[in-house]
Amino acid sequence: MKDKTDRIISDYINGRTQAKIKAIESRYLYRAKQDNLGIRTAYKGTAEPEGNTLNKERMEEDKELIGLRRTLELLGTLYNTLTVSEKRIIELKYKGYNGFTWYRVAMELESAGIDIPIKRAKRIYFSFKEDVARVL
Secondary structure (H helix, E strand, O other): OOOHHHHHHHHHHHOHHHHHHHHHHHHHHOOOOOOOOOOOOOOOOOOHHHHHHHHHHHHHHOHHHHHHHHHHHHHHHHHHOOOHHHHHHHHHHOOOOOOOOHHHHHHHHHHOOOOOOHHHHHHHHHHHHHHHHHHO
């Protein structure tokens, strides 16, 4: 059973957090004008540059975007402190939507030339997960 921490780490490892941030930013920066009459209705009551400035201010105040950026920053600092083999273990365990099983992780590590037992790989995985849970 995956918990919230697993979902957050999986989103970070697979790039879904970055994609969510880009989607929210593009929603604010490239907002389409409403066209409800079948013709181009450009007048919204504000000037175009003023509207862009207001959209950027709204984007900076968006709570979801602030939370995602904070999560991205915190996970980035924690993830970058790991060694190459530890990063590989975390990547394999969270690969895709469900991740690999421990035996598949061990097999992938062995084929990559990294000699780490399953027990040690689990210890690395669970300590990283606890660190992330503590920080978030």
